[in-house]
Amino acid sequence: MLTIQNYVRPQSLQEAWELNQKRSSRIAGGMLWMKMSKGNCGTLIDLSDLGLNTIVETEKEISIGAMVTLREIELHPSLQSYSWGAVQRALKNIVGVQFRNLATLGGSLWGRFGFSDVLTVFLAMDAYVELYKGGIIPLSEFAKMNYDRDILVRLIIKKQPCLMAYEDMRIASTDIPVLTCAISYIDGIFRATVGARPGRAMLFYDEKGILSEWITEESAEAFSRYLMEQVPTSGNIRGSSAYRSQLVKVLSRRALLQIKGGN
Amino acid sequence: MEVRMKLNGKNITGDVRPDSLLIDFLREKGCVSVKRGCETSNCGLCTVLMDGKPVLSCSLLTLRAAGHDIFTLEGLQEEASEFVGFIADQGADQCGFCNPGFVMNTIALLRENPDPTDDEIRAFLSGNLCRCSGYEGQLRGIRNYLSSRHG
């Protein structure tokens, strides 16, 4: 269990950022995973008072504050329709409603957890994160970055015309996944993301143009084989590297065929 | 640190350490219906309502609940009594240790969706583990309650 010396609710992002520059400080997301960590936290920074708990939609983008809960995202109608249900599909199996009512987008993304459904699904979109100091950068870039002492403020999803599908494999329904896979077709570009490899989710493009003639049974099969070769996997208690690689192939093909079938 | 919140409709105050978890605070305040079944945010036994939404009190800092409206089963006896008899008629209470969390989440479900399908019930309650009942009797109980309301 994490021990905490001091709890602060800063009134501005600047104040939060300053507090967070100390190595012993930590920013609280939903605290679901963090509370299990051992060790000591000097100052726990709670961003609850900063108005980061809203989803704002404009004609061009959907902006999700860092303190929005996974449950709020799951229930958000335009996120569902925009993602063809992929977002809901990605979130609905995360432990339970009570868990998702606490887990925050910021905590889920910041952790860049290897098992993250959240990172997998948003990484397949034309998505950006706003960092307090680092500014707005593509989520794909953020996904690769090392942990630093910046603050994730919000996620921005560009509302490009989009087709999308999400697939996952779990041993038990609400377990953390053995593998996650999202595929999108946005602005003429296919994106494939694979998570729970079990490392951080990674983004891949159709660099060989396998899908350039659109999705057929054959091209889906070929792309899924290509992806299987590209995605580095390894083993943990939920599955071996070889098994995960098989799943990369199967789940990506299925996701593609869903897109072909108009979800 | 000082904390103020509304617990089961009453304003209360307390003095807690920064790492105090809501479950421990609530039990300290006499709400012992709130149970701990794991240390990994997995079992749902500690479910309480915060501003009407079901949350895991084992994972929520007491200080974070400050200023919010918290309900435990102690404060929702009447609302629970409307349907728990139907669970009892199935014998699905069994050891009972998961019951408070299960009942709290069922209250949340029925407030949000007064007429859920079986699949919606299963999905909403999937975060509530039960090792005794095999779940089917809990479902039958809820189903019978819903039918009785239509009745």
Place this chain on the structure above:
Amino acid sequence: MDNRTYKTVGRTVRKKDAMQLLLGKPVYTHDIIPKGALVVKLLRSPHAHAMVASVNKKAASAVPGVAGIYTWEDAPGNRFAIAGQTYPEASPYDRLIIDRHIRFVGDVVAIVAAETEAAADKAIRLIKVNYELLDPVLDIHTAKDNPILVHPEEDWFPPCQVGGDPKRNLVACETDSHGDVDRIMEECDIVLEHTYHTRAFNQAMMETFRTYSELDRYGRLHLISSTQIVFHTRRILSRALGIPKSMIRVEKPRIGGGFGAKQTAVCDVYPAFVTMKTGRPAEIIYSRKESFDAGSPRHEMEIKVKLGADKDGRIRALDLYTLSNTGAYGEHGPTTVGLSGHKSIPMYTGSLEAYRFAYDVVYTNTVPAGAYRGYGATQGIFALESAVNELAEKLHMDPTVMREQNMVREGMVMPAYYGETANACALDRCLAHCKEMFHWDEKYPVRDMGNGKVRTAGVAMAMQGSCISGIDVGSATIKLNEDGGYNLLIGAADMGTGCDTILAQMLAENMDCSVDDVAVFGADTDASPYDSGSYASSTTYITGKAVEKACDDLKKKLCRIAADMLQVDPADVQFEGKYVRCLADDRKIPLGDIAYKTQVFSNEHAEATASHSSPVSPPPYMVGMVEIELDKETGHVEVLNVCAVVDCGIPINPALATIQTEGGLVQGIGHTLMENVTINKKGKIIEDNFLQYKLPTRLDMGHLKVEFEQSYEPTGPFGAKSIGEIVINTPAPALAHAIYRATGVWHRELPITPEKILMELLQKN
């Protein structure tokens, strides 16, 4: 068959504690104890095998709030067993409260008592231990006759002779046979031989182990413990602590589940020791992790089945060898193993000409196993029922038809079941009923659903016992109250199963009153009549019969008192529920008047106590079927439908019997598909929390349908047998069967994970 109808028995009534439980009232150990008890925590070894060279507790002792730190030097030297079994126990006395010799990852090195949890945790972190590391014995195959000994100590003591030899890492061994197995095997057209492996599954009851202790107002040691075995716990504490039994009281409040885990006194001794040392109240609550690392899980078993049959599907000979892993201590080791053969082989009494059953139970440096619902039968039935399904598939026979021609039937003598006769056996009807309810003929064929998915089904039978024959004792005390109601005092432990309620139903039936007229109390060593405890499926069958006997005694007594009041001969009155009636002139004495009479100038009390034991343990029987959809591209198994038909004699309370069955089925599904227990190279359990050890959720078990076929067991109360354990036995073999149907691959090791299914399938193609 007995077709009597009853007023209360055989009908669903709510559990007596239902509304208290559902409304979250304070009824469990941690809810009801006074504030201010010392918090007891245990420093556990990170090593599987070691000697404690030295312990430095200086820094830890200085932590404010620490009341005591105890190591092996402080603990008494009496070896004891913590298995909840009737004395003399089959389990060896191989434990100390704290031993210098560390035998598994999680073994206790020090006990810490502190004013707060934070202080206790801090002290635990500050204790410095030097270990002399020893090589651990981790592989069950090399444990027997390994030069490394788990229990080299000279004072290892077996209260019963069960073939144990600690110098060989052996807790027990035996061979039992009937007929000439080798000759018949030779005559058989087909001999199958396969090995099956099951793991140390965890009961995972929602309330972890916990015990509170204090000195009561007489200075006696008083425990409030979440236990299935109050009387055994008293005896265990007496030996471990070296204090008289009369100085100990053990009671249980409501229990948050047990499933056998709490048939072992896993944590009771630690707070009791602290209370004896400090004189202060003390409480221990195991974390979920501790309940995995140092609980009392199922015995891991490897079972070799040799099955001889003829081409027509007649099963003629069975030869089973079980290798059981008791872990670091021998709790329940010598007894669980027996059920792997004796509660599987007899199911084929119908055709069997000979059998042999042999076993070894070995010590290893892993978590000590204990009792878990099914108690060895589950492991044996997975092996044997899988082998029988393999035979049927090999012969291209419908496995239900094959079972019909081999199964035990009513009236048969079962040589593999201690020569007992199946006096009540509806197994044949269970099979026919289940086939019809499940639509077996439609669901058994493999159906391609497209997108790599196929549907199909599997089947298994099961049996269990209804007590430990010739050993278990159940007792009941019944007291009449002034309003004509009764108090029922029992020593059996309702752990959520509803035994308090079904025993009240039996009392109500016998005394011709309402269940609401019965107040049940249990269990408390000071107040309850002796009961060996709630385990071995025995409470309905044994304690139920004790209730029946006590009712008979009480009726006679009430008649005697009433006759005295009426000034007639006791033979001239009759007990008629609300009153005793004089047959000659119809005068009636209400029960309340009888009760008042015993309170005024009386030499007789309106109270009766009776005990019951049984020389036989009539098996309940069951058939389970399961339909799955298997994804041949991912290996994922979705359970669609599970049907079960159970012969438990008569269900005393159909709703509770149904829930028992449904709960057992889902636990069985968990063990088969998702619950895994593995250890790393150092012997540490990897799946030691609910994040890694996955219990089935309500999305993982499909649709359950449970019905009953009644039989009438002449030795049971109202014809009842048991139900608590048998219900966990069918899912594993039935699922393994369905998975074979879908993939053409037999999986003989649990759990059968998606990865195993897919990778085997890929290898096969």
